Amino acid sequence: MASMEAGVTPAKSRREPEGRPSARDKYSVLLPTYNERENLPLIVWLLVKCFSESGFNYEIIIIDDGSPDGTRDVAEQLEKIYGSDKILLRPREKKLGLGTAYIHGMKHATGNYIIIMDADLSHHPKFIPEFIRKQKESNFDIVSGTRYKGNGGVYGWDLKRKIISRGANFVTQILLRPGASDLTGSFRLYKKEVLQKLIEKCVSKGYVFQMEMIIRARQLNYTIGEVPISFVDRVYGESKLGGNEIVSFLKGLLTLFATT
Amino acid sequence: MTKLAQWLWALALLGSAWAALTVGALGLELPSPCREVLWPLPAYLLVAAGCYALGTVGYRVATFHDCEDAALELQNQIQEARADLARRGLRF
Ligand SMILES: Nc1nc2c(ncn2[C@@H]2O[C@H](COP(=O)(O)OP(=O)(O)OP(=O)(O)O)[C@@H](O)[C@H]2O)c(=O)[nH]1
Numbered sequence: 001m002a003s004m005e006a007g008v009t010p011a012k013s014r015r016e017p018e019g020r021p022s023a024r025d026k027y028s029v030l031l032p033t034y035n036e037r038e039n040l041p042l043i044v045w046l047l048v049k050c051f052s053e054s055g056f057n058y059e060i061i062i063i064d065d066g067s068p069d070g071t072r073d074v075a076e077q078l079e080k081i082y083g084s085d086k087i088l089l090r091p092r093e094k095k096l097g098l099g100t101a102y103i104h105g106m107k108h109a110t111g112n113y114i115i116i117m118d119a120d121l122s123h124h125p126k127f128i129p130e131f132i133r134k135q136k137e138s139n140f141d142i143v144s145g146t147r148y149k150g151n152g153g154v155y156g157w158d159l160k161r162k163i164i165s166r167g168a169n170f171v172t173q174i175l176l177r178p179g180a181s182d183l184t185g186s187f188r189l190y191k192k193e194v195l196q197k198l199i200e201k202c203v204s205k206g207y208v209f210q211m212e213m214i215i216r217a218r219q220l221n222y223t224i225g226e227v228p229i230s231f232v233d234r235v236y237g238e239s240k241l242g243g244n245e246i247v248s249f250l251k252g253l254l255t256l257f258a259t260t
Numbered sequence: 261m262t263k264l265a266q267w268l269w270a271l272a273l274l275g276s277a278w279a280a281l282t283v284g285a286l287g288l289e290l291p292s293p294c295r296e297v298l299w300p301l302p303a304y305l306l307v308a309a310g311c312y313a314l315g316t317v318g319y320r321v322a323t324f325h326d327c328e329d330a331a332l333e334l335q336n337q338i339q340e341a342r343a344d345l346a347r348r349g350l351r352f
């Protein structure tokens with residue numbers, strides 16, 4: 001059914017030859033930030049360390065939405081330290097939300113692969129080489145980090161949060177059969193043109209946005225690989241997703257259930 | 261077809277098969293012990309599905325990995341990063 005809706009299968013038609021020299025590949029990391037003054041230097045340091053050790057070509061694009069805590073000032077310092085070819089600042093004036101932050105960042109990305117991750121240290125750059133290896137293994141269109149499989153897991157969650165997370169995941173798997181185990185996570189690697197196509201198609205916001213990306217990906221017959229990740233709850237700063245998280249998640253889930 | 265439509269179709273199909281068999285429509289007269297089992301079947305299935313859901317979620321919550329090592333490693337790397345960044349002249 002999915003293939004009928006998609007009509008053409010964009011991904012399959014242009015298979016790239018296997019074993020291409022990785023010198024031609026470039027990975028653009030998109031880091032959306034809002035009040036991440038403490039976390040930003042640490043995540044950038046970890047990213048630089050990881051990429052210089054593994055030798056992949058990269059750039060880090062920081063999209064700050066006018067954080068009042070001075071994240072932008074720290075970002076400018078980092079640009080000076082690591083050079084403006086590695087650290088690209090693409091700030092916006094005010095808080096316009098995560099989804100549009102990705103679109104904004106992607107416009108300036110020069111890599112052929114895009115890595116999306118949170119700047120709050122929940123997502124550790126050490127998994128990026130594994131993502132890349134996984135992607136090359138079967139020329140996946142998307143590689144998604146998963147907390148729910150293999151050695152994946154979380155740190156700093158109480159029982160209640162675990163139950164909500166597992167329960168929500170179970171219901172989602174039953175209702176949507178998405179073909180990926182972690183739908184609400186946002187640590188992923190995309191081929192650039194795939195992400196572009198997906199973002200065009202997606203209408204929802206917040207948590208649901210990540211979920212919709214995977215659902216649309218399946219509709220368009222994109223292939224998805226998974227890498228288990230450990231998710232360490234943020235140490236510094238505040239969560240931006242408010243108390244009505246569950247309500248908006250359920251709304252989004254039902255919308256996707258009824259429309260896809 | 262949307263996921264919702266798929267569910268509705270499947271439920272309608274199973275539901276009508278069940279209804280046809282229990283009331284004996286279409287001249288399908290099942291022996292009465294069979295009918296006695298069949299009559300409350302949807303309720304049994306519902307309970308079984310509920311148990312399966314609770315069991316699965318419970319098991320997955322209980323076996324959710326706590327990544328103590330990852331948290332510890334991160335803490336150490338944060339110290340290292342702080343020192344190195346300060347050396348490079350970052351004002352936090
Ligand atoms: N540019 C931009 N970044 C944002 C915005 N909202 C959130 N972010 C960033 O997006 C990432 C994820 O946001 P979080 O607040 O950590 O959301 P979460 O991971 O679901 O929630 P917690 O980790 O539990 O706090 C972080 O790097 C935030 O700084 C926004 O409106 N604009």
Ligand SMILES: [Mg+2]
Nearest residue numbers: 118120122234
């Ligand atoms: Mg976070």
